[in-house]
Amino acid sequence: MNLQVFEVFGQEKSGEPHVHVGSVLAGDVDMAYLLAKEAFTRRGEFRSLWVAPRKAMRKTSAADAPMLKTYTDRSYRLGIGYRKTVEKWRRLQEGRQG
Amino acid sequence: MEDKDRLLEFEERIARGEKIEAEDWMPQEYRKQALRLILTHANSEIMGALPEGEWITRAPTLQRKLAVLAKVQDEVGHAQLLYRVAEDLAVPLGKTREDFLADLIEGRAKFHNVFSYPAPTWADVGVIAFFVDGAALVTQSALLETSYGPYARILKRICSEEAVHLKHGEDIVLTLAGGTPAQRAMLQDGINRWWRPLLHFFGPPDQDSPNLEQAKRWKIRIKTNEELRQQFLNRYVPKIWGMGLQVPDPHIRKDEDGVWHYSDPGWDEFWQVIQGHGPLTRERLALRRLAHDGGQWVRALLAGEVEVA
Ligand SMILES: [Fe+2]
Numbered sequence: 431m432n433l434q435v436f437e438v439f440g441q442e443k444s445g446e447p448h449v450h451v452g453s454v455l456a457g458d459v460d461m462a463y464l465l466a467k468e469a470f471t472r473r474g475e476f477r478s479l480w481v482a483p484r485k486a487m488r489k490t491s492a493a494d495a496p497m498l499k500t501y502t503d504r505s506y507r508l509g510i511g512y513r514k515t516v517e518k519w520r521r522l523q524e525g526r527q528g
Numbered sequence: 529m530e531d532k533d534r535l536l537e538f539e540e541r542i543a544r545g546e547k548i549e550a551e552d553w554m555p556q557e558y559r560k561q562a563l564r565l566i567l568t569h570a571n572s573e574i575m576g577a578l579p580e581g582e583w584i585t586r587a588p589t590l591q592r593k594l595a596v597l598a599k600v601q602d603e604v605g606h607a608q609l610l611y612r613v614a615e616d617l618a619v620p621l622g623k624t625r626e627d628f629l630a631d632l633i634e635g636r637a638k639f640h641n642v643f644s645y646p647a648p649t650w651a652d653v654g655v656i657a658f659f660v661d662g663a664a665l666v667t668q669s670a671l672l673e674t675s676y677g678p679y680a681r682i683l684k685r686i687c688s689e690e691a692v693h694l695k696h697g698e699d700i701v702l703t704l705a706g707g708t709p710a711q712r713a714m715l716q717d718g719i720n721r722w723w724r725p726l727l728h729f730f731g732p733p734d735q736d737s738p739n740l741e742q743a744k745r746w747k748i749r750i751k752t753n754e755e756l757r758q759q760f761l762n763r764y765v766p767k768i769w770g771m772g773l774q775v776p777d778p779h780i781r782k783d784e785d786g787v788w789h790y791s792d793p794g795w796d797e798f799w800q801v802i803q804g805h806g807p808l809t810r811e812r813l814a815l816r817r818l819a820h821d822g823g824q825w826v827r828a829l830l831a832g833e834v835e836v837a
């Protein structure tokens with residue numbers, strides 16, 4: 431049969447991201463959309479649906495998973511890396527009072 | 529990487545509580561066991577729609593008709609979601625949805641014992657939705673923790689809908705329980721009819737369940753048959769008593785340790801049913817075949833194989 435897998439993404443509330451909810455098998459994108467509606471939102475769970483052919487998507491594979499890991503200290507990219515500012519404020523204020 | 533090293537790494541991932549995804553390496557045996565579990569579930573959803581489907585035209589009120597119709601639609605929808613998950617898992621085995629559906633119709637695939645039994649009265653519709661869906665929810669809630677990620681995710685959606693089915697069944701059952709003596713008698717008969725199939729539903733005693741240990745080690749399954757059966761009894765026996773009705777087992781009791789004791793339901797019937805010789809297995813499969821064959825042109829149309837003028 432002339433079917434392919436479409437991944438389905440649904441948005442529950444305005445302003446929120448579309449989240450992956452599953453997949454459907456369909457002949458084309460319009461049929462996939464209709465099937466996604468029947469399969470995933472019979473109770474009005476989603477206000478918006480996206481469907482996309484799986485073969486058009488690039489997904490992380492086991493082979494390239496290491497590419498997404500961080501190997502060196504990246505604390506300078508994170509708020510947590512600047513916690514010492516609390517201590518610096520304290521010392522500065524003590525210095526001015528004393 | 530050697531398969532031995534891969535297996536080691538795989539088991540470490542499971543131990544860390546990581547979920548396995550469809551594209552990940554997994555032992556052949558893990559794939560087979562997970563697939564068998566998911567397909568039994570999928571087949572049961574689609575077969576489970578049939579006994580209640582018989583009652584859509586005979587529901588006592590319009591509201592009940594709408595509710596039964598919606599439940600049947602949900603169950604078929606669950607089957608669709610599960611076959612989709614199974615298909616991704618079965619890619620390396622070269623099996624597709626067409627194969628799964630054919631296996632079911634030809635009697636080569638398993639589905640839960642309960643869907644081979646008749647539903648002769650309206651009380652059966654209530655008992656199925658309250659007790660059978662309740663039993664299914666006990667099993668499926670435990671599986672929310674399964675190590676196979678796509679199954680765990682889709683189960684969340686399924687369980688939330690099953691919980692509604694259960695409320696719908698509870699409402700039917702309570703209406704009958706609070707009704708005329710004839711209605712109460714009909715309900716009691718329904719419970720009597722379904723009691724043994726319900727005990728069977730969770731599967732044989734753990735020592736007779738050959739795949740259970742491995743399935744638990746890989747966290748494909750989380751609880752044993754008996755653990756699930758105990759959970760069901762603990763939830764439902766008090767409800768039957770609470771309606772002033774009888775559990776059709778003179779020896780049913782809960783001991784001081786909270787363990788339920790029940791009469792051996794006998795397992796010959798269970799094995800018979802599972803192997804395709806239940807009271808209505810043939811008839812229900814024939815109905816499934818009728819639906820499958822009748823829907824062939826729709827599937828062809830959906831697949832774009834037919835030109836619409
Ligand atoms: Fe279901």
Ligand SMILES: [Fe+2]
Pocket residue numbers: 603661689690693
């Ligand atoms: Fe259900």
